[in-house]
Amino acid sequence: xxxxxxxxxxxxxxxxxxxxxxxxxxxxxxxxxxxxxxxxxxxxxxxxxxxxxxxxxxxxxxxxxxxxxxxxxxxxxxxxxxxxxxxxxxxxxxxxxxxxxxxxxxxxxxxxxxxxxxxxxxxxxxxxxxxxxxxxxxxxxxxxxxxx
Numbered sequence: 001x002x003x004x005x006x007x008x009x010x011x012x013x014x015x016x017x018x019x020x021x022x023x024x025x026x027x028x029x030x031x032x033x034x035x036x037x038x039x040x041x042x043x044x045x046x047x048x049x050x051x052x053x054x055x056x057x058x059x060x061x062x063x064x065x066x067x068x069x070x071x072x073x074x075x076x077x078x079x080x081x082x083x084x085x086x087x088x089x090x091x092x093x094x095x096x097x098x099x100x101x102x103x104x105x106x107x108x109x110x111x112x113x114x115x116x117x118x119x120x121x122x123x124x125x126x127x128x129x130x131x132x133x134x135x136x137x138x139x140x141x142x143x144x145x146x147x148x
Contacts, residue, residue: 016104
């Protein structure tokens with residue numbers, strides 16, 4: 001089955017959402033408890049948003065969810081672990097989570113260039129706002145801590 005441009009754009013958003021959730025879950029144990037507690041609500045909200053978008057995409061765009069790219073996930077995890085040997089592990093993770101958000105924002109921006117059913121628009125807007133909120137939080141966490 002071939003997808004039209006609108007379906008491809010929605011699929012890219014769903015894939016970026018799934019990738020960011022997978023990456024966060026795969027690296028949860030590497031985060032300090034304070035970082036984990038700060039970020040977890042954002043990713044719980046993202047999981048809800050992804051499930052809602054999947055249902056709406058299936059209903060209104062005839063789009064079925066795909067499986068995540070496991071080889072890509074394995075590569076990203078290994079690369080992240082290697083970088084952590086020469087840098088602060090938490091800062092490496094925050095930077096990589098920011099990169100995940102950049103990918104998601106690009107996918108959302110592309111999706112916005114296509115006509116969407118009215119029922120999907122509010123869900124996309126909530127996803128956009130959630131992504132922006134997470135980006136602000138990640139930048140806040142990325143600021144160097146002052147030593148006393």
